[in-house]
Amino acid sequence: MIHNTKCECGHQNHIGTVLCEACGKPLREDMQSQEPLEMRYDGVARRSQKSNPNIIDRVWNFFSSVKIAVYLIIITLLGSILGTLLPQENTFIRGNPADYYGPNHGWFGELYYQLGFSRTYESWWFITLLVMIGTSLVICSLDRVLPLYRALSKQQIRKHLSFITRQKVVYTRELDVPGEDFARDMEAQLKRRHYRVHREGDALLAEKNRFSRWGPYINHIGLIIFLLAVLARSIPGWYMDEYVTVPEGEAVAIENTNYYIKNEKFTVDYYTDEELPDHLQGQLRPKLYKTQAVLYECTANCNDLVEEPVLEEVKRHDIIVNSPLSYKGLHAYQFDFDDTPKLAAVQPSLINKETGENYGSFELRMINPELNYKVGPYELELRSQYMEFAIGEDGNPTSLSRDPNAPAFFFIIKGPGLSEKGETYLYFPRQVDKQRFSQDQINRHISDRLELSVGSMEGVTFAGATSFLNIRVDTAMPYVWVGAAISMIGLIMGFYWNHRRIWLRVDNGKLSLGAHTNKNWYGMRSDVASAFKKMGIEVDPKSLDNGGKNS
Amino acid sequence: MNWVEFSSDAFIAAFFLYCFGFMFYVIAVAGKKWSNRDPELHVKRWARIAYIVSALGLLAHLTFFFTRWIGSGQIPTSNMYEFMTFLGMAIMIAFIIVNAIYRKPVLGMFSLPLVVLIVAYASVFPQEVQPLVPALNSIWLKVHVTTAALGEAFFAVAFAAGLMYLLRVVDFKGTGKKARRAQRWVEFTLYVIVVIIAFIATVFIFRGMGYQASFTQELVNIDSRGVETTTVQEVDYGMPPIFKPYNSEVVEMESFLGMSKPLFETPSWMEGVNAGRKLNTIVWSILIGSLLYGLLRLALRKPLGAVIHPLMDGIDPDDLDEITYRAIAIGFPVFTLGALIFAMIWANIAWSRFWGWDPKEVWALITWLFYSAYLHLRLSRGWQGAPSAWLAVIGFVIVMFTLIGVNLVISGLHSYAGVS
Numbered sequence: 023m024i025h026n027t028k029c030e031c032g033h034q035n036h037i038g039t040v041l042c043e044a045c046g047k048p049l050r051e052d053m054q055s056q057e058p059l060e061m062r063y064d065g066v067a068r069r070s071q072k073s074n075p076n077i078i079d080r081v082w083n084f085f086s087s088v089k090i091a092v093y094l095i096i097i098t099l100l101g102s103i104l105g106t107l108l109p110q111e112n113t114f115i116r117g118n119p120a121d122y123y124g125p126n127h128g129w130f131g132e133l134y135y136q137l138g139f140s141r142t143y144e145s146w147w148f149i150t151l152l153v154m155i156g157t158s159l160v161i162c163s164l165d166r167v168l169p170l171y172r173a174l175s176k177q178q179i180r181k182h183l184s185f186i187t188r189q190k191v192v193y194t195r196e197l198d199v200p201g202e203d204f205a206r207d208m209e210a211q212l213k214r215r216h217y218r219v220h221r222e223g224d225a226l227l228a229e230k231n232r233f234s235r236w237g238p239y240i241n242h243i244g245l246i247i248f249l250l251a252v253l254a255r256s257i258p259g260w261y262m263d264e265y266v267t268v269p270e271g272e273a274v275a276i277e278n279t280n281y282y283i284k285n286e287k288f289t290v291d292y293y294t295d296e297e298l299p300d301h302l303q304g305q306l307r308p309k310l311y312k313t314q315a316v317l318y319e320c321t322a323n324c325n326d327l328v329e330e331p332v333l334e335e336v337k338r339h340d341i342i343v344n345s346p347l348s349y350k351g352l353h354a355y356q357f358d359f360d361d362t363p364k365l366a367a368v369q370p371s372l373i374n375k376e377t378g379e380n381y382g383s384f385e386l387r388m389i390n391p392e393l394n395y396k397v398g399p400y401e402l403e404l405r406s407q408y409m410e411f412a413i414g415e416d417g418n419p420t421s422l423s424r425d426p427n428a429p430a431f432f433f434i435i436k437g438p439g440l441s442e443k444g445e446t447y448l449y450f451p452r453q454v455d456k457q458r459f460s461q462d463q464i465n466r467h468i469s470d471r472l473e474l475s476v477g478s479m480e481g482v483t484f485a486g487a488t489s490f491l492n493i494r495v496d497t498a499m500p501y502v503w504v505g506a507a508i509s510m511i512g513l514i515m516g517f518y519w520n521h522r523r524i525w526l527r528v529d530n531g532k533l534s535l536g537a538h539t540n541k542n543w544y545g546m547r548s549d550v551a552s553a554f555k556k557m558g559i560e561v562d563p564k565s566l567d568n569g570g571k572n573s
Numbered sequence: 574m575n576w577v578e579f580s581s582d583a584f585i586a587a588f589f590l591y592c593f594g595f596m597f598y599v600i601a602v603a604g605k606k607w608s609n610r611d612p613e614l615h616v617k618r619w620a621r622i623a624y625i626v627s628a629l630g631l632l633a634h635l636t637f638f639f640t641r642w643i644g645s646g647q648i649p650t651s652n653m654y655e656f657m658t659f660l661g662m663a664i665m666i667a668f669i670i671v672n673a674i675y676r677k678p679v680l681g682m683f684s685l686p687l688v689v690l691i692v693a694y695a696s697v698f699p700q701e702v703q704p705l706v707p708a709l710n711s712i713w714l715k716v717h718v719t720t721a722a723l724g725e726a727f728f729a730v731a732f733a734a735g736l737m738y739l740l741r742v743v744d745f746k747g748t749g750k751k752a753r754r755a756q757r758w759v760e761f762t763l764y765v766i767v768v769i770i771a772f773i774a775t776v777f778i779f780r781g782m783g784y785q786a787s788f789t790q791e792l793v794n795i796d797s798r799g800v801e802t803t804t805v806q807e808v809d810y811g812m813p814p815i816f817k818p819y820n821s822e823v824v825e826m827e828s829f830l831g832m833s834k835p836l837f838e839t840p841s842w843m844e845g846v847n848a849g850r851k852l853n854t855i856v857w858s859i860l861i862g863s864l865l866y867g868l869l870r871l872a873l874r875k876p877l878g879a880v881i882h883p884l885m886d887g888i889d890p891d892d893l894d895e896i897t898y899r900a901i902a903i904g905f906p907v908f909t910l911g912a913l914i915f916a917m918i919w920a921n922i923a924w925s926r927f928w929g930w931d932p933k934e935v936w937a938l939i940t941w942l943f944y945s946a947y948l949h950l951r952l953s954r955g956w957q958g959a960p961s962a963w964l965a966v967i968g969f970v971i972v973m974f975t976l977i978g979v980n981l982v983i984s985g986l987h988s989y990a991g992v993s
Contacts, residue, residue, distance in 0.1 A: 062952065092949050099942040106932040106979075143930045263926075346925065355925045494925065502927060506914045513906040541902060544675065544895055564889070 031182070036169075041065025044178050046185030046525075058568050059188045061538050066169040085154075085161035094158055098151045105142030108134050112141075149253075156249045163242045174232060180225035181525045181536075189525075189536030191546055192568040193554070193561065200224075201528025208526060211553040217524070224528040230521075235540065237516020244509025251501035262495040265357060267424075269364075269389075270486025273318065273333070276352075276493050282318040282333055283347075283354060288487040289314075290361055311359050313341045313489040317349050341491065354491045361487035364388075365426045368451040369481035370474040372397040383481070386451070388426040400437035400472075403444070407431050411450070411459060425488075428455045435472065449474045451482075522546050543567070576644025577702060583637040584658065588692055590630030591665075595685035597623030601678045603884050620678035627685060631665045638662060645702040650718040652703050653977075657695030659719070660976070661688045663726035671730050671900055679888050680896065683733035690766075691729075693773045713919035720911025721937070725972050727904025728944070728965075731897045735965030736762065737885065738893040742959060745879040755959070759878040762966060767869070767877075768862030772854070775861045779812045784829065786810040790821035790849070810850055812857050818849030894958055897965045898951060905944055912937040936975035943968050 027035045033044035041048055041059065043066060048059060059065070070079070070086040084090060108127060111119040123131035123140060138145050187194065197204055201224030209219045209226060217228035255261035266283065268274045273284035290311040297309075318333035339347035347354040371383040381398030388409070395402040406419075411430035414420035419430070429451055436444040445468045450456040462469045476482060522539045539546040547563040554561050601619030605612035638659070641649045649655040668684040739762075743755045787809045793801060808818050814826065817835035826834065839849040866877075873880050916937065917927040928934060947964045950956040 060954075088949055088952060092946050095942050095946045095949070099939050099946070102935050102939050102942070105930065106935050110930055112930065344922070353925070492925070496926075499927070502917075506917065510906065510910055510914060513909055517902050517906050542895075542899060544892075544899075567891070 038067030038071025047182035186536035234519035241512025248505030587633035594627030724908025732969035771862030772858035
């Protein structure tokens with residue numbers, strides 16, 4: 023397809039130009055009909071309309087197509103729907119998601135999980151779609167905005183007659199006044215309607231709200247900033263969304279940072295019965311819960327397994343819902359708490375079952391217990407520990423969680439009357455677990471001779487309430503808001519104002535008027551009709567419509 | 574009389590004014606063919622009467638809104654009843670704005686029944702004032718909900734105009750493949766509207782009769798540790814149970830037309846909150862709706878579309894096409910601001926994250942993506958007219974699913990609203 027790109031008015035156009043950039047004459051043979059003109063981007067050549075495209079041009083051309091953009095939007099839309107079919111994995115804070123989908127939703131849940139739809143919005147294909155939409159936004163905009171800017175900034179006033187009479191809003195008639203007088207009157211009328219008017223004898227160009235043409239592109243810039251801000255979360259250190267479990271009185275390291283957070287004291291107030299409506303009487307409803315937290319920064323021995331880290335206090339804050347501890351972009355939010363009593367330590371005694379002799383007792387902590395104990399003539403070596411004891415699928419003992427819900431300790435006991443290598447002993451501090459897992463059965467080779475047991479409640483200490491904190495870092499947040507604001511400004515510019523232009527020329531006493539707007543033809547027609555009315559020409563606005571599409 | 578009671582009266586007044594407004598718009602549009610009158614004068618006169626009555630309806634509706642706000646001490650947008658009535662009000666506002674630009678009585682003939690339908694639907698839900706969780710009581714919640722509803726209201730007006738366009742241009746005498754398909758889909762859309770009317774009517778009829786049935790349902794839940802827990806809950810029905818809840822026993826059931834025990838059990842894979850009751854309600858609505866539709870067809874001896882089509886004579890389809898596009902173009906920035914940006918600000922305050930892929934959030938995004946696709950398609954050839962009108966209809970279905978369907982089918986942070 024080779025077109026002569028030089029127009030009869032003498033202007034040399036770029037390849038792909040639909041309407042001459044100077045006079046507006048339609049350049050293609052197939053456009054020599056009387057149909058209204060395709061006025062998109064003022065008929066300028068887009069960058070993508072190059073002859074002999076190379077590989078980069080081809081990629082550019084792919085992303086510059088609005089059709090591709092619409093496809094991308096539709097695919098993203100359908101993908102998003104998929105992600106709402108079942109709860110996403112990020113809604114579970116604890117537990118293994120794999121055990122949720124199959125058991126609760128049957129084969130569909132299992133398939134959903136296996137195909138990765140349980141993490142739709144973090145999946146590679148979803149992120150890829152977002153990146154492609156971003157690319158499309160950049161390229162579509164650049165492809166059009168630069169030629170459009172060029173075309174709009176140097177407009178010719180006297181347009182080709184066929185350009186004017188093939189607009190969507192057209193009016194022609196014979197004049198009984200000189201052309202220049204008519205154009206001058208029209209200029210005054212249109213100025214009154216806030217048009218910027220350029221007149222050249224009996225030809226006229228009136229224009230208003232050109233800035234609204236930039237609305238879509240400003241909107242796209244905002245969206246790009248927004249998308250980049252969201253994608254910037256994958257830059258190391260920019261984004262974190264972790265949950266930490268902090269028992270009262272303990273300091274816990276925040277993973278991937280140099281910070282430690284301590285729960286000095288946790289308090290919870292419950293509603294009293296007087297404060298509750300009838301149907302909630304007798305229920306425990308927390309009114310306010312608060313973690314008195316201290317944030318430490320580690321200054322030395324941070325990842326050392328042997329040495330204690332050196333901590334320096336940097337911030338102290340009472341965390342309640344909606345009042346996080348914030349320090350240098352790191353926020354710790356109150357997420358949840360658990361104030362059911364949990365074992366902290368027990369003080370078991372070693373007892374000779376045959377004689378009833380008590381060899382003495384030792385302190386056994388649930389968290390970080392000592393590995394070796396000496397009780398009377400006996401030595402106890404802690405081999406392994408289970409916080410929530412269970413027998414796994416492979417038949418071996420395992421721990422279901424890291425909370426001391428059903429703690430068990432596996433000892434090797436050495437001493438008088440026992441074999442050289444020592445004897446194994448599994449100890450459940452809680453009486454319930456001792457019966458449930460038949461401690462005496464497991465230890466039967468030794469259980470009629472020795473026993474570990476806690477004599478009274480004095481031998482048991484409970485931990486304070488545990489606070490669950492949500493630790494967040496989101497450095498990209500300001501850019502998210504800036505992007506959203508720019509996008510909104512662009513939308514308002516583009517949708518609440520319309521770029522309207524009117525061209526007029528008089529040839530041998532015959533008036534030809536054409537008008538174009540990017541949106542709202544109704545308003546365009548009534549602008550023209552009311553200007554005419556002021557000049558004593560009655561026109562039904564609807565009769566100005568020359569057919570063709572609305573956009 | 575306190576403020577809240579007064580507001581209920583204002584609400585009833587608004588409802589009837591809307592009904593009359595609708596009737597007068599029908600007279601304005603349909604009556605121009607009546608004999609012994611000047612058609613133009615007739616339309617002008619009755620359109621004005623209809624407009625004034627509708628505007629009075631909006632005034633009464635605004636009175637309801639503000640007196641209830643004063644009476645309850647919180648903005649009435651916090652449960653399904655309050656939100657749907659607000660949406661109805663927002664559609665009226667959007668209609669008034671679009672009508673101020675285009676002044677087409679036929680727009681009122683389609684927007685007002687939509688408002689009536691949504692207001693009636695709202696009344697299905699419990700109407701008592703429910704206290705708001707204090708942590709959620711923020712200015713941004715009010716701003717977010719109201720702005721989002723206003724944006725959606727413009728989409729609703731676009732839906733009305735799009736449906737009008739279709740009723741105007743679809744060839745109801747055509748026997749070609751394309752004409753047939755268009756007729757079928759328009760007819761299906763009208764059938765769905767009849768079913769929704771039937772739903773509202775059915776709820777009120779059984780409520781008026783005081784019908785009740787209740788069941789105990791055993792729910793088995795397996796948590797992420799593999800631990801099974803069984804809970805027993807009581808489920809109350811307001812309609813005779815065609816479908817009883819899954820795994821449930823009848824506690825009490827009034828016999829209805831000889832039906833003394835439930836006919837079927839809800840399948841186990843329907844797991845939403847109160848899935849059984851919802852399924853039962855839907856089945857009843859479809860039954861009654863189909864019956865109603867069948868009676869209408871018998872009485873009219875024509876498809877409903879073919880009955881409405883002649884009323885649209887003389888209306889310029891290009892105008893309707895432009896109104897559809899214009900309403901979406903006005904609504905889109907409002908929707909973006911309310912349903913996405915304000916929602917993000919609010920979410921950032923309430924849940925300390927601006928976006929969490931909660932189903933409701935995702936569906937708001939889906940709505941936004943759909944209308945963005947629409948706006949881009951409008952730029953291309955071949956997407957004006959009928960295809961664009963269909964998109965406006967589908968878009969509003971997505972809006973309604975986001976508002977109601979998500980709450981009924983999927984649970985999430987916004988699930989406060991799902992009742993009945």
